[in-house]
Amino acid sequence: MADTVLVLTTNDAAGLLSMGEAVALTEEAFRDFGRNRAQVLPRRRLTLPQEGDGERRWFWMNVIPGAVPCHGVAAIRLDAAQTAFPLHGDGRRQVFRGDVSGFVLVWDLATRALLGIVHDHAVSALRVGATSAVAAKYLAPEHAETLGVIGAGKQAEAQVEALCSVRPSIRRVKVYSPTPSSRARFADTIGARLNVNTTAVESAENCVRGAQVVVTATNSSDPVLLGRWLEAGSHVIGIVSGSRFDMRREHDDEVIRRSDLVVVNLREQITLDEQPELISPIRKGYIAMDSIYEVGELCIGKAPGRTGASQITTHNNNTGMGIQFASLCKRVIELGRARGLGTELPMELFISRRSGGEVQSP
Secondary structure: OOOOEEOHHHHOOOOOOOOOHHHHHHHHHHHHOOOOOEEEEEEEEEEEEEEEOEEEEEEEEEEEEEEEEOOOOOOOOEEEEEEEEOOOOOEEEEEEEEEEEEEEEEEEEOOOEEEEEEEEHHHHHHHHHOOOOOHHHHOOOOOEEEEEEEOOOHHHHHHHHHHHHHHOOOEEEEEEOOOOHHHHHHHHHHHHHHEEEEEEEOOOHHOOOOOOOEOOOEOOOOOOOOOOHHHOEEEEEOOOOOOOOOOOOEEEHHHHOOOOOOEEHHHHHHHHHOOOHHHHHHHHOOOOOHHEHHHHHHOOOOOOOOOOOOOOOOOOOOOOHHHHHHHHHHHHHHHHHHOOOOOEHHHOOOOOOOOOOOOOOO
């Protein structure tokens, strides 16, 4: 083990970890979690109201811890930002004003040593995309050919890359964003990078119709996907992890009502945050909490996965989990060290040495 703590910025870490390896590591972590070996504490968010430039804003802090024995590490994601919810022509949007500060701290389970600190944006879209891909391995139609994407940002790009990695049968991608230039740029970028026929379309409904896999990856606070658009046999993915604070959602209640199987990352997060996309259909009786499975249960065969060609399945990628950050950032740190990237800091700054059987008093 190195005697330094490696700090990797977003620029340092960019492109180090491939999507294929990220998917494999994420599945291993969720399998460990499904077997009750890996552990997490549910994500917690702290929000404090602030005033600025005539717009209501909040100081926003994210805390996400977890440990993955199969990878020998524990991690915590900590980030702070300023968030606001301005109105646009098509509804509310969540935006983060100004600079943000976010880090993933990774510890070795055996030695308690801090291995490294990774800027969280280096792996944020990667770990969300990889988690969607893990669930899609078990839930998406095996020979899906058309993917509909609502959203045209970095998260949407990672979703497409991840889903194509586990469903190489996908040959067509349709993308919708309310901004024509954004969806056109996305179509050009994804088409060239992944060698798939990518088309920008003029409505969310057009994007969904005829797609066997549908993913929403927007900053919208109001539904952009309506359940009545879904076709039999489709797999649906949503990545907004809203709460009682922001009340964000991308899917209406009909998506859950029409779904034959619903999977989330962490059930506990649904009630802890009163997540609107899930708690609303639960309260309406469209689904029972004990009928919702977790990704970890899919990975160990405790959840059934897709069992019929006409089933509509939904993966609500409903929260970040420390096991994602622990597994991916450990590997990013290893790759960064091997390539001589980042900034090395003395280990002595981050550890308290004890000798002669010294113990800590209560």
